[in-house]
Amino acid sequence: MRVAIAGAGAVGRSIAGELLENGHEVLLIDKAPTAISVERVPQAEWLLADACEITSLDEAALQRCNVVIAATGDDKVNLVVSLLAKTEYGVPRVVARVNNPKNEWLFNESWGVDVAVSTPRLMSALVEEAVSVGDLVRLLRFSHGDANLVELTLPPESALAGTQVGEVEWPEDTSLVTIIRGTRVLTPTQEDSLEAGDELLFVAAQAREEQLEDLLSVRREDATS
Numbered sequence: 001m002r003v004a005i006a007g008a009g010a011v012g013r014s015i016a017g018e019l020l021e022n023g024h025e026v027l028l029i030d031k032a033p034t035a036i037s038v039e040r041v042p043q044a045e046w047l048l049a050d051a052c053e054i055t056s057l058d059e060a061a062l063q064r065c066n067v068v069i070a071a072t073g074d075d076k077v078n079l080v081v082s083l084l085a086k087t088e089y090g091v092p093r094v095v096a097r098v099n100n101p102k103n104e105w106l107f108n109e110s111w112g113v114d115v116a117v118s119t120p121r122l123m124s125a126l127v128e129e130a131v132s133v134g135d136l137v138r139l140l141r142f143s144h145g146d147a148n149l150v151e152l153t154l155p156p157e158s159a160l161a162g163t164q165v166g167e168v169e170w171p172e173d174t175s176l177v178t179i180i181r182g183t184r185v186l187t188p189t190q191e192d193s194l195e196a197g198d199e200l201l202f203v204a205a206q207a208r209e210e211q212l213e214d215l216l217s218v219r220r221e222d223a224t225s
Contacts, residue, residue: 001025004065006051006081007072008035011097015069016041029060052080054088062089070096075103079111086112115142136213139201146206147173152216156196160216166190171212173205 001024005012008030016026020043030036031050038046049056051072062068068085070078078096085091096111098104098118107116117140140149154161160168165176165188179186180199186192194200204212 001066002064003027003067003069004029004060004062004085005069005071006030006077007070007097008032008037008046009071009073011073012069012071013037013041015071016044020044027060027065029056052077052084054084057084057089062091065089065091067091067093067095070094072097073099075099075106079106079113082107082112084112115140136209136216138209142203147203148206148209150202150204150209150212152200152202152213154194154196154198154200154216158194158196158216160194161196163194164190165192165194168194168215171204171208171215174208174212175203177201177203 003019003024004027005016006029008016008028012028012030016028019026020041025045026041026043027045027047028041029047029049029051031048033048036046036048038044047056047060049059051057051060051070062085065085068081068089068091070081070085072078072081075098078098082094082096085094093114094112095115095117096107096113098107098116101118104116104118107113135152137151138148139151142148170176176188178201179188179192179194180201181195181197200216202212
């Protein structure tokens with residue numbers, strides 16, 4: 001997979017390093033000469049250019065990229081890069097960094113963004129995920145389909161503890177994608193049983209989140225009364 005990253009700061013370089021380790025081709029783009037540090041990520045391609053200019057993106061051959069990541073520290077730049085990548089070059093997947101939470105509402109398909117990553121929101125979600133049991137935590141918002149990646153740690157008193165996955169009537173537009181049990185990551189089957197303390201990851205429509213939380217958190221005495 002070929003990935004172009006606009007913004008060669010600490011965030012962009014870190015993303016590039018991870019992608020390169022996973023065997024992907026990476027192009028880092030930045031207009032600041034001081035940001036071009038080839039020795040820090042020598043396996044990547046580097047381009048000194050303004051990612052908001054069509055001529056620069058032509059030079060980067062953005063039409064050959066499977067993914068574009070707008071990772072600069074400027075939300076306006078990230079939005080422009082996202083829009084150009086999607087509308088002018090037809091890049092299949094555009095991921096954009098949100099620096100100011102007040103601007104998050106702009107990072108949607110209207111601006112060419114498929115996935116918006118807000119660092120403050122992500123940090124908040126990870127804190128909630130670490131300390132919350134029985135509460136639904138939204139980890140990631142997907143721009144298409146109004147769906148979110150959500151997590152809930154199954155409380156010991158949940159009526160679903162000990163129930164097989166296939167026996168649960170999950171809400172519409174909801175899919176259980178992973179069960180994290182201790183150090184294990186499980187791909188759920190119909191025969192797998194849910195256990196207290198399981199971290200359950202779902203892709204769910206936003207409108208179904210409250211229904212899903214109610215289903216998972218219902219207490220045994222409530223279920224039998």
